[in-house]
Amino acid sequence: MVKPIFILNGPNLNLLGKREPEIYGHETLDDLKAVCEAKAKTFGLGVDFRQSNHEGDLITWIQEARENASGLIVNAGALTHTSVGLLDALLAVPVPSLEVHLSNVFAREPFRQHSYISKGVEGVICGLGPKGYELAIEALAAMIGEGGKK
Numbered sequence: 001m002v003k004p005i006f007i008l009n010g011p012n013l014n015l016l017g018k019r020e021p022e023i024y025g026h027e028t029l030d031d032l033k034a035v036c037e038a039k040a041k042t043f044g045l046g047v048d049f050r051q052s053n054h055e056g057d058l059i060t061w062i063q064e065a066r067e068n069a070s071g072l073i074v075n076a077g078a079l080t081h082t083s084v085g086l087l088d089a090l091l092a093v094p095v096p097s098l099e100v101h102l103s104n105v106f107a108r109e110p111f112r113q114h115s116y117i118s119k120g121v122e123g124v125i126c127g128l129g130p131k132g133y134e135l136a137i138e139a140l141a142a143m144i145g146e147g148g149k150k
């Protein structure tokens with residue numbers, strides 16, 4: 001049995017669809033979960049989709065992914081721009097990992113244009129909304145199929 005893809009979402013992503021639709025779209029987090037589950041199913045993969053407003057939860061879940069995930073997608077929210085703890089956790093993950101952002105962070109405020117966590121993943125997708133999550137799942141499916149180790 002192939003282990004699921006962990007999809008971990010950080011602070012304030014529980015507000016998706018409720019505020020700032022001009023930046024983050026109208027889809028709710030539940031809508032995004034459904035999109036991810038449907039996409040993963042086309043590759044015969046399951047999804048473990050989580051969200052927390054707490055850095056420690058995300059660190060614990062990334063550590064859990066070491067043994068229990070076939071791949072990892074992280075949208076760390078604002079912690080992207082602050083957290084060495086998340087980077088250290090990601091550096092210890094042996095499975096393929098990708099960073100995703102709904103918005104094009106490079107077209108926004110300067111402080112959003114640096115990621116502490118990008119050094120801990122294989123690749124980054126940003127600016128494509130929920131499609132970015134779908135593309136990340138497609139990429140992970142290919143990476144997992146190629147042997148799946150970082």
Ligand SMILES: O=C(O)[C@]1(O)C[C@H](CCCOc2ccccc2)[C@@H](O)[C@H](O)C1
Pocket residue numbers: 011012013015016017018019020024075076077078079080100101102103104105112
């Ligand atoms: O574009 C992304 O996915 C971000 O990770 C979203 C973060 C924000 C999380 C969502 O925050 C919301 C706030 C209000 C309404 C909806 C979402 C932001 O801090 C990053 O720079 C880029």
